[in-house]
Amino acid sequence: MHGAIQYILSYLESNQTPGAAGNVFWATVYILLVFVGLSIAVIAMNWLERKILAHMQVRLGPMRVGPHGLLQPIADALKLLLKEDIIPAEADKIVFWVAPFIVVLAAFTVFVVVPFGPTHAITDMNIGVLFMLGVSSLSVLGIVTAGWASNSHYPLIGALRSSAQMVSYEVAMGLAVVSVILMTSLNETSTGTLSMIGIVQSQLAQREWFIFKFFPLGLIGFFIFAVAMVAETNRAPFDLPEAESELTAGFHTEYSGFRWSLFFLAEYSAMIAVSSIAVTLWLGGWLRPFPNALPGSTWELVFSLIPGFTFLFLAGMTFYSTARMPKHPLFRVQTIGLGGFGALLALVGLILFIPGVRVRVQDIFWFSAKVAGFMYLYIWYRGTFPRYRFDQLMKVGWKVLLPTGLALLILTALVAMRTELLADLRGAWRP
């Protein structure tokens, strides 16, 4: 018993990820935390997307289930679970059954290496980025098989579109990623790395987020990735595989109930996953903003207080909404519920002020905040852009992003190696 507690506590002093420390207990805890956190994030994202999109489109969005529709995602989830699960008679049953699980597994597995903080990752893999790109590219298998197993024309076309799209955008994505990996090798001390934590640490060591590195090269790479990741996750304006007006629902047309909700879950967690890659590679991962302009322990303290204040601000907004709720007795339960939600947010905010928690959690906060920024972009795109046509999508991928990516890679390499190259050239000129 004592040994077990010792085993559990020993990790807290190790200052490593559970995977690196080889601590099975904490690894399990982290896996559960990531899984639960991700599920909550998807639920929250569902609600936020509907609300934000609604407000962009001069409507209110969900308002009925719970105060301001807060319980709408839960109601939806319940409805989906209770819905009849239909497998078409002509479908290939096994493949039809397996496909959503492939997609979900791929979408969730990538979070094994996502670094929420220097020690807050399930594990730190030596091939982190490669692992993320590889595993997330497996989800296309699920989509293709889902489309094929449905044995119907719309899903088949949707599957064809998505496989072509994901395969071609992966190339551009990979090139942008490689340019960042080149940048990681420019530390004074270390060689280049593919590890997600290593990439952030080399941004820390170089005192520069890679989006600003070799301006504008880093920015261009980020831009390529930002476009490719939208295409990779099949979201507007690249949502051709599930283009509602053309293919009804694309590859998941024949899916219903729980199986459909798995695709939904996978889509949102894939969005979070690719955004995490972008944040890690270009936006300094868990690092706080303005490390160079506002250095020093005072600013460290100020920035570490921001998470708590953010939650308090959200709580304040919630209390304001509670005060504005209609006073009619029918709304009493909703008012109490909203007040309770606000109290919960305030409680979280207050907990975040505790020094021990503050230091450990602020990394997670900054990481999540950056990812949330990307999520907002996703919603914004969806509210703004029409949909690309298939050939135009391919044109953008192969004729714009790919050549730009190649040029970027070569330029980054040249700029990174400029001193050595110049030295070599001088050496060549010398008689």
Add this chain to the structure above:
Amino acid sequence: MTDPRSISPLDLETPDQTFLDANELVINMGPQHPATHGVLRVILRLDGEKVLGLECVIGYLHRGVEKIAENRTYTMFNPYVDRMDYVAAVSNGLGYCEAVEKLLSVEAPPRAQFIRVILTELNRIASHQLWLGTHALDIGAITPLFYTFRDREEILKIFEKYCGARLTTHAFRIGGLQYEAYDGFEQDVRNFVSFVKPKIDEYEELLTTNRIWLERTKGVGVISGKDCIALGVTGPVLRASGVKWDIRKALPYANYRNFDFEIPTGENGDTYDRYLVRMVEMRQSLRIIEQAVEGIPEGPIMAKVPKVMKPPVGEVYHSIEAPKGELGYFIVSDGSTQPYRVRVRPPSFVNLQALDVMCRGQLVADVIAVIGTLDIVLGEVDR
């Protein structure tokens, strides 16, 4: 793509024979499909995503409106026409009422004419707004739909205040109007005009220079003016192909000759030009409304028409410029209280013929864009 008659019809009977033949795919788009604007069924023959040809199957919404007319009196049939193009019910009513008036040789009094023009042009804007919203939605832009529906609501409010109905208004009667314009009608219309002008700019801001919108609409579904005429295509589609043909100018009805407005035309006959033409048409409609609302004369709103209408034996064809094109009524009277035959020339039905010509060689996504840009209403296609 020049001579529509030279295009062979689809051969859907030949089955695929060869092993590994992944070339041709026959897809039934509709009758239940989110983007066929109702219950249109399009049989597509595809090579990958390229359209080899298509065939429209219609009639899922057929109610036999023309046959019903033979069993109703002229007055009783009037509400039925609203159910054809239900997004432009006022235009349908105007065409029918004017056709019967022509048959009866009566003319609606000037006050009625002005109010008719105002309501019809309001309806044209409403119809175009609905077209814009759904067309943009088909192409993937979801936001314009909500903007246009928000603004269309104001028009429907005016209709509701005027006659109590929002969609199938039955606003006009043979010989004039049933209802006098309500108090504040002019002010409501003026308010609407000043309200909607910046809104149209807003739609254009969202789409006109949007890169993706340009790529999706330019050069898509091109049809030449000659082809349009050969196929009988009218309305904004014809005008976007460069033919300046608007019945309001060409064969003026109601009192359109008193108003100053322009007919927008396009050059390329593609989806983008049709979009631009309709956007300008909305502005021109506002111009007509502005002129009409300033000049509403006092006077009666109903001409002298007998309670029991028995038009003299004969036939009449009268057409108006509905939002979607030429809407014609051919009415044969045998001197009784009921028409002997009513034949409607619905613009959507005739325009739909052009779908095959416009879509061959394009991609699946373009079919959706072209269906949207033709602005068909299945109630009118099937009648």
Add this chain to the structure above:
Amino acid sequence: MNPATVPANPPVATPFFFYLLAAIMIIGGILVITRRNAVHSAMALITTLLAQAALYLMLYAPFVAGVQIILYAGGIMVLFLFVIMLISIERTQKERQFNKQWLVGIAAAAALGGLFIAVYTTRTGGRTLFPEGRLTYLEGENTQRVAALLFDRATGTYMFAFEIASLLLLVAIIGAVVMAKKRI
């Protein structure tokens, strides 16, 4: 190069995972050739490839494992499925699955298997071709080692072979395009 370096975390239950993965691979491989439905075969092949990637991980070669997943499972198999999906399944069900050379095939496979076993078991001077013990590096070094073998000025002995192999692939791509397109 360094001899075996002790990894930071000693591996857990290695034989268990090895036999599990090997069994998955073999079952997957058998399914690939016995399934009539080509999509099922492809999915079995994907399983096999993923198990193989896991084996690479066990060999402390994470980079190779990652490349295996990206290239084979994520890239090539998607293209495979892409093609297979378009084939009429009803038709393939009726096709004969094995041709008349299956006897020759089994003989060749048996011969190859025998060769492997022979090589693995033969001892010359008390040593097999495969020395006891793992030739491992720290997990963190694998990617760098691969790079060094390819590109390092001193140790990069495989550069030429690597480039030639990629040229071969290029030839195959061009050939496929030439064969598929009627007109170029």
